[in-house]
Amino acid sequence: MMKLQNRFSGPTKVEIPMAPLIDVAFLLLIFFMLNLKIVSPEGSFNINLPISAPTAAAAEITQSEIKVGMISDRQGNLMQLTLGSRNLGNDDEAFDRLNKEILKIIGRPGNPLARDIQVEIDADYETQYKYVVKAISSCTGRLDPVSKQVARYVEKIKFAPPHKPKA
Numbered sequence: 001m002m003k004l005q006n007r008f009s010g011p012t013k014v015e016i017p018m019a020p021l022i023d024v025a026f027l028l029l030i031f032f033m034l035n036l037k038i039v040s041p042e043g044s045f046n047i048n049l050p051i052s053a054p055t056a057a058a059a060e061i062t063q064s065e066i067k068v069g070m071i072s073d074r075q076g077n078l079m080q081l082t083l084g085s086r087n088l089g090n091d092d093e094a095f096d097r098l099n100k101e102i103l104k105i106i107g108r109p110g111n112p113l114a115r116d117i118q119v120e121i122d123a124d125y126e127t128q129y130k131y132v133v134k135a136i137s138s139c140t141g142r143l144d145p146v147s148k149q150v151a152r153y154v155e156k157i158k159f160a161p162p163h164k165p166k167a
Contacts, residue, residue, distance in 0.1 A: 066105060066119045066154070068098065068135055076128035081135070099138040102153050109141060109151035122160035 069082035080087055081094040083101050088094040106114035119139045123132050141152045 066102065066117065066139075068119060068121045068139065070121065070123040070127050070131060070135060072124045072127040072131070074126055076126045076131075078127065078131045081131075095134045095138045098135065099142055099153075102139050103142075106153050109153060114154065116156075117154055118156040118158060119154050120158050120160055125162060 067082075067084055069080070070078060071080040071082070073079050078090045078094075080090055081098060082088060083098060086101075088097045088101070102119075103109070106117060121132065121135055121139075123135075136157060139154050139157060141150055141154075143149075144151055
């Protein structure tokens, strides 16, 4: 008779290689860190950007539309800030004047009748971004220094279609 050997003669120790597991763990950690997108809180501006050239219906001006013009030189420096046909200047106080004029138009912050009012910003092609942001901030409201609350003026802001710079 043949003698059978017992293959299961005792518990055998199974060793799992740790180096590849640590490599995989670090690769996953790096993958998730690189794909993480940290979103910083920003101001909420309800802005309508033009998609293409305006149609005839879009060219109509409603009573509840305020036009803010920004004229700049070739370097993008603000030369003139206008509200309708009124010149507000080109210094930092011009944006304060714009803020006060918008407040005169809407009456008081949070006025329910001002919800339909819309501001159209017509900036020159070369205008620097910082001036456009100041104009948006001046039109949307102000920060009350006493209560530290934001007083909302206008929430609907749109931009005029871009036009070529004058030669």
